[in-house]
Amino acid sequence: MSLTPDQQAEIETLRSTSVPTLRAVSEGMEAHLYKAYPVLDHGFVRVIDYMGDDAAICQAARVSYGKGTKSVQNDEGLIRYLMRHWHSTPFEMCEIKLHVKLPVFVARQWIRHRTANVNEYSARYSILDREFYIPQPEQLAAQSVINNQGRGEPLSAEASARVLEILKGDAARCYDHYEEMIGKEGEPDNLARELARMNLPANIYTQWYWKVDLHNLLHFLRLRADAHAQYEIRVYADEICKVVADWVPAAYSAFEDYRMGGATLSSKALDVVKRMLKGEDVTQESSGMSKGEWREFRTLLD
Structure with missing residues (x-):
């Protein structure tokens, strides 16, 4: 993990300072505030700020649904009811702001979740650091023969070594040319940073602040912490899952049961289950079902 000296000093200052507050506080989240958790070779995730807790979800639900929640005996039961029946608005009452350092190609996949507020490090104004994501050999695999957007069998040791040599060499060469085009400040014929950056590879690291409400964060985690997600974004999602589990434990427990550990069946799949239960x-x-649907359905059952 690569924190700059300024970032490390900021973290130490923030974690050593506390102020009284009247707002709701999640003790679990307080333990995570400002800490940087390493991801991949140079990346990290850290919590900058948050709003709300499990109680905030229940508070919002009782305002919006009124007497309809009187039969729910406790907050955890209410949260599980809301999750089970796909109510979203109460979960939007909680928000989190993260500082994330990640490879550009991961950021481009991440940014597809358009329900967050994002401010990214600008390579128009600043010079990017010479830091590139280089996979571990065990993460290098061939193209899957059954999934056009996934990995298949691991590469041989010889092939892995060749790929790693290419990745390291290309990254270093591109960054050398980037520095050469930018030159030193004040020199004539220096290329503008906003143009020089186009030569940088997609495995260079960028950083951003990412603020999102809990409902949309859980949607992100359901997709990106899934075993089928690309490894390089999944490890970020896995780290965020640990934080969310401490921040809103009741909501996260319900999320694990009904989203991560659950499944949605089509009408045809549900009909097949009923037929199977009858012994057919x-x-x-x-x-x-199509062959693809059947394969996915059998995977759920097996």
């Missing part, structure tokens, strides 16, 4: 031997041909 259902095949792909008699299910009414």
Whole structure:
């Protein structure tokens, strides 16, 4: 993990200073505030600020649903009810602001979640550091033969070594040319930073502040902490999961049960389950599903 001296000094100052507050506080989240948790070779995630806790979710639900929640005996039961029935607004009452350092190609995948507020380090104004994501050999794999956007079998040791040599060499060469084009401040014929950056590879690291409400954060985690997500974004999601579990434990527990550990069935899949429970031997041909749907359905059951 690469924190600059200024960032490390800021963290130490912030963690050594406390102020009284009247707002709701999550003790679990307080333990995470400002700490930087390493991800990949140079990346990290740290919590800058947050708003709300499990109680804030319940408070919002009781305002909006009124007497409809009287039958729910406790806050945890209410939260599980809300999660189970896909109510979203109460979870939007909690927010988190993260500082994330990540490779550019991961950031481009991450930014597809357009429900957050983002401010990214600008390479128009500043010079990016010479830091590149270089995968561990065990993360190098061939293209999957059944999934066009996934990995298949691991590369051989010889092939892995060749790929790593290419990645390291290309990254160093591109950054050398980047520095050469920028030159030294005040020199004639220096290329503008906003143009020089186009030569940098997608595995260079960038940083941003990312602020999102809990509802949309859980949607992000459901997709990116999934076993099928790309490894390089999944490790960030896994680290964020640990923080969220301490921040809103009741909400996260319900999320694990109904989203991460649950499944949504199509009407055809539900019909097949009913037929199977009655003892019928259902095949792909008699299910009414395509081969792809059937394969995914069997994976759920197996």
